[in-house]
Amino acid sequence: MAAKRAEQFPTLTMVVEGLDCADCARLIERTLGALPGVTSVMALPASGAVRVTYDPTQVDPARMHAALSAVGHPPVLPETAAPRSRQADRRLLMAGLGIVTLVMLTVLGEAMGWLDRLQAILPWPIWLGLTLIVSAPVIRDVSRAAWHRHVTAHTVMTLGLLAALALGQWVTALLVATFIRFGDMVERITTARARTAIAALAAFAPHAARVEREGQEVLVPADAVQPGDIVVVRPGETIPVDGLVISGQATVEQSALTGESVPVEAEAGMPVYAASIVRLGALRVQATAAGEGTTFGRMLRLVQEAEANRTPIQRIADRFAGAYLPVVLAVAGITLLLRHDGVAAAAVLVVACACPIALATPVAVLAAIGATARKGIVVRGGAVLEALAQADVLLLDKTGTLTTGRPSLTAVVPADGWSADTVLALAAAAERDSEHPLAEAVREAARMRGLAIERPDRFSARPGFGVVAQVAGKTVVVGREPEGSVPETLATAAASLVQAGNTLLWVNVDGQPAGVLAAADTLRGDVPLALAELRALGFREIMLLTGDHPQVAAAFAQSLGIPYRAGMLPEEKISVVQDYQRQGRRVVMVGDGVNDAPALAQADVGVAMGVIGTPAAIEAASVALLREDWMLLPALVRLARQTRRVIWLNLGFAVTYNVLGLSLAASGMLSPALAAAAQTLPDLVVLGNSARLLRGLRPVHAVPQPGAAHCQRSHCRS
Incomplete structure (x- = not known):
């Protein structure tokens, strides 16, 4: 009964200030989760938003706003425009050049003895004041987190900064503060760059609708439209609801949903979908869904929430980052105890940074999910991408999947x-x-x-x-x-x-x-080529599972060169998936998301094909292809594998770099100033490596070779 009541609790979505890293997300989730009456919290750096489900009899939005403000993340008004990727690229390039220039000057100044001479020019109170001014936001955030018993990626470096001040290393302390601020700037810009695709998708969300009320056209918020309302859409306007055209004729572009700019012709009796744009003509549409209930609304919500579905790799990295502070403190303590060198101990604290480890997975996943969203693909998180990258069994439904679904x-x-x-x-x-x-x-x-x-x-x-x-x-x-x-x-x-x-x-x-x-029914023309690509990608077993008659299934399976099982009930398909999983295999199940939803849910990755206008299928599958394009599947597998490689490269580099830096600092071979310069470089490498995923899917454009198997029966001709 309690669970049932919890499902009826309202959900509040707030855009908050400064939510651009995993540390911020964990602090926000811990802060709001501690409030009585809050049943679930999901902080989403991809959109800068927080979704809170709560019991209004125990807590209200004002109290949640106050709690967020207390930890430095007050709610703000959402941005109305998506960031421009080119602008973000230029800012990232300029910040990177700034860091590289500062690193070179620091290395040169250390080698030439300029830093010591520079420190002698000004009295220490001025250096202290400059350091406190530059580091004030960092010290404030670390102090707030510590007050709430939370350790951030900057906690160790802040201790190093304070140690440098205690040792009278004024210029070094200022350099540490400057490098921390530069690193934060790069992280924010890169997160914004990774957000670009998702933010651009959100920009398509309709805000207003022109509804017929008592013979008049009334402008209302799009999510206030009720099923059955008649909505008028004029040329150049965005369709604000899912619905059926009751009159009019128009050319409609659905690129926000499907990633395809090729328009479709809409006329009376045809379904249309929110976020589509009327290019020519005008329509009167009877609404069937509005707001988050539309196909676009569900798609956008799932894409924004995808980052909350953390990969196993990310959970390992989070645990490593959490254990990093005591390890670094231990190394610094041992250095001070054995070498009696406070400067070397300070260098250990300065060079240690868990930022690249914390960034290694989420930025890569965010970039990949944003790239797929631009192509009309909803991927429900990094865990799905990782499972897809490791999959080696492909199970296929027939009707609406291998076939056009229009028998x-x-x-x-x-x-x-x-x-x-x-x-x-x-x-x-x-x-x-x-x-x-x-x-x-x-x-x-x-x-x-x-x-x-x-x-x-x-x-x-x-x-x-x-x-x-x-x-x-x-x-x-x-x-x-x-x-x-x-x-x-x-x-x-x-x-x-x-x-x-x-x-x-x-x-x-x-x-x-x-x-x-x-x-x-008719076999989809791109299926043979797509299956050939998937075999080349390492899918060792591909099988057709259908409830159809064995002879019908045999005709399709033979044309594709795959085994089949016919006359299957939904629970029997689930059993096949479970049999493979018991063997330790990773299973991808592809269906239309309607009567095969249970098997899609059981599979490691359930892919629903061509689900535009089918909200239940979008919710049931871990991957939803809104466009009926089989070539998206091998392209998605490639992207998933590339994402996994990028994450492991990020983690491997970040851990190796940190171990090397700690070793050099503890041995006295790395001064605190050089340590401050060194700790900024892995962030740039990790972020630059992850940015490769923003290029998105690499579709296959190969031409079927002569002699390839084709179904010659009348019902299979493409």
Whole structure:
């Protein structure tokens, strides 16, 4: 009961100041999580936002605002414009050049003895004042964190700065403070650069809608539109809701959703989606969803929350960073005890920095997720990318996945005593409320024959079997199996249809077969090439899992050169996934996200194909491809593997560099000034290495080779 009540608690989203690193996120989550009545906290550096679920009877937003302000992260108004990547690149380049120049001057000044002569020019109070002015924000943040029993990446370096001041190393202390501030600047700019793709996506979010109310057009907030409202969209405007066009005609660009700039033509009866732009024409749209309930709203929320799904590598790095402070303090203490050298001990504290270790994973993941979002791909976190990078088994659904999902009815065979139109009309009525692609084929065939599609009195879907409905006082079951005894003539016709590669739908009325419907689908043209690419990427097993008839499944599987299992129920697909997982294999399951959602959830990576306008599928899968493009899958696998390589390179470099720096500082070979210069360089390397992922997906443009396997049956031709 408590869990049920918690699900009904409101969720507050706040954009907060200074949320641009993992340390900030942990401090915010710990601070808000300690408030009574707060049930969950999610700090999201990618969007600079915090999502809090809370019990309003115990805590209110004002108290949460006060708690955030106390730790230096007060809520602020969200930015209305996305940062420009080129501007961020220029700022990053200038900051990097500034750091490199300062490092060179520090090294040269140390070698030539300029730092000591510079320190003698001014009295120590001036050096102290300059150091405190430059380091004030750092000391403030570290002190706030310490007050809340939180250690940040700058805690150790701040101790080194204070040690330099205690030893009278005034110029060194000022250099340490300056390098820390430069490092923070680079981190903020890089985080902003990594945010660019996600922020650009958020900029497409519609803010207002023109709604017809009592014969007048009224401008209201987009998330205030109710299902059933009529929304007017004029040329050049963004469609603010998901809905159906009830009048008008227009060219609509859906690049914010699918990553494709190729427009589609919208007219009466067609669905349209929020964040699409009307380029030519005007539309009147009846809303079906608004705000976060739209396809775009769900996509944006999942992309923004993706970074909270931390990879196993990131959890290891977080634990390492947490243990780093006591290790560094121990090294500094041992250095002071054995060498009696306070300067060397101070250098140990200055050179130690956990920033590159903390940044190694989140910046890389953030860049990769932002890059995929631009292409209409929703990836639910770094853990998904890591699992995808290690996967070696690919399981495939058929209808709507390997096929276009738009089958057409090829035959209606009635049993004795029934007419073809009556059988089709009953089947269409039973399938009236079904979302399955075969159901749409049945309804379309009935409409083409001019048959009325009656509304059923009762309806229920049985995944893997079909549908059951009460139509005109009759119990109508439409599914893959007949009920009762099948007349020989009907059985012979059904066998012939299956042999031709059709999928059968048996129409049973009051427990007896009234007829059989045959439907055929079309294989997607890019599937053979995509599967060849995935094999080349190391997928050792690729298998078709379908609820279809074995002979139909065989036709598709043979054309693709893969094994198959047919006649499968949803729970049987789950069992296959679990069998592979028990063998230690990493499984990718690709489906349409509707009736195969349980198997997608069970797989290590569940990929829902072409899910625009299907919110349930977007929520069910760990990867959602809004565009029906199979070549996105091998491109995504490549990006996942590149992301994993980048993370390991980042971590390996950061750990090696820190160990080397600690060793040199403890041995007295690295002065505090040089240590301050040295600790800024790994940040630049880690951030620059991660920025490679911002280039995004590398699609395959190869041409199928002559002689490649193609399905020659009529239902497989692309």
